Amino acid sequence: MMGISHFLAIPYPILGHMNPLLQFSQVLAKYGCKITLLSSDENYEKLKSASGGGNDKVIMDSHIKLVSLPDGVDPEDDRKDQAKVISTTINTMRAKLPKLIEDVNDAEDSDNKISCIIVTKNMGWALEVGHQLGIKGALFWPASATSLASFNSIQRLIDEGAIDSKNGLPTRKQEIQLSSNLPMMEAAAMPWYCLDNAFFFLHMKQEMQNLNLAERWLCNTTFDLEAGAFSTSQKLLPIGPLMANEHNIISILQEDRTCLEWLDQQPPQSVIYASFGSMVSTKPNQFNELALGLDLLKRPFLWVVREDNGYNIAYPDEFRGRQGKIVGWAPQKKILEHPAIACFISHCGWNSTIEGLYNGVPFLCWPFCSDQLMNKIYICDVWKVGLEFHRDENGIILREEIKKKVEQLLGDEEIKGRASKLMEKVIKNKAQGDQNLIKFINWAKE
Ligand code: UDP
DSSP states (O other), X not given: OOOOXXXXXXXXXXXXXXXXXXXHHHXXXXXXXXXXXXXXXXXXXXXXXXXXXXXTOOOOOTTEEEEEEOOOOOTTSOTXXXXXXXXXXXXXXXXXHHHHHHHHHXXXXXXXXXXXXXXXXXOTHHHHHHHHHTOEEEEEESSOHHHHHHHHTHHHHHHTTSBOTTTOOBSXXXXXXXXXXXXXXXXXXXXXXXXXXXXXXXXXXXXXXXXXXXXXXEESSOTTTTGGGGGSOTTEEEOOSXXXXXXXXXXXXXXXXXXXXXXXXXXXXXXXXXXXXXXXOOOHHHHHHHHXXXXXXXXXXXXXXXXTOSSOOOOOTTOOOTTEEEESSOXXXXXXXXXXXXXXXXOOOHHHHHHHHHTTOOEEEOOOSTTHHHHXXXXXXXXXXXXXXXXXXXXXXXXXXXXXXXHHHHTOHHHHHHHHHHHHHHHHHHHHHHHHHHHHHHHHHO
């Protein structure tokens, strides 16, 4: 008799990877799979408390088991030093993984041993370990298929002389086209371009060799959204839109749900929702402009200001915020489907992008770095469901620009119409994504 699919899920230990993989694990659990979720010791308690008491009281049940290993980072080390954290984590966890796999498997009967390892970016080393032990591998990529295609093209772009082999910077001014049916993009839109040093570029170049050990690259996207990307690799598998409408799924961060009652009291399509995901930090002068821009609009707004913004949060003296509601972390999926929402001021993180598309909400794009610039190109130039804020000569988005663009978007029936049409398409695409996911689960246990 064929056993169940038992996945060993290994996220890179930052929120932007742990949360999507924890949530994806819950989706797999719903399909009857078993998941062993490997956390670093550092994050174990965070994950455990999320699993024990999400707002929706859905407990990670017997399908998901949490295990942990040390990541080797000293308490006195700076965890913001990603270059150091990556190399220490790789070295420490890698040495301990074979024994952990052995222990997990020893506790299972022969039908239920680990059948596939799923990793996120930076954890490709675990695929190598699995490869040596004869365990299948998959990559869960919480970003677009196009961004994965771009990382996978690094060597080719170097060979063609389009980018520098040491830092990924463009060698000439021309735009980059990753394949003949993908949009032309300025070199600055490549996701490694705004990483602050060459380490990440070289790391990703190496990492792609490990990630190529995975037989499947699972992307939370649909074929129709980024058809061109799928011609770049047969490993790419669109399983989206994933989780965009899953509300009873646990998030690591505690959501402030008071904003839902507040939204209920707002007129239809009146509220400007502003959120910049889990990692982006806004510098004080830019934070002020945003606050004052929201005030200038004289419309209701819902603004997510994370406590870990990275800079001290101080609202400017002139800020009134009378028509606004500010929360530390919102139930974003519920918000985006709320009829009171008019538009989404977004950093264009991929999950936010998919969630906005799924609900037909038009975007105001405020990309910062990594794949966000690429996602902005899709939103504004390919799907044409949003507008981009322009920065002044100092790189700041001024309050007047915020007011002007939001008003322009809200008066643009064509953009809003396209967002509604694309929503219908993405909802239809879900059936294909679900089918691909089931195929993947069956492949894992073959
Ligand atoms: N999110 C949320 N509440 C918030 C802000 C964000 O639940 O207040 C969720 C959002 O729904 C999305 C994720 O956090 O699923 C952010 O992912 P994204 O890829 O957009 O950005 P990242 O955090 O990776 O920069």
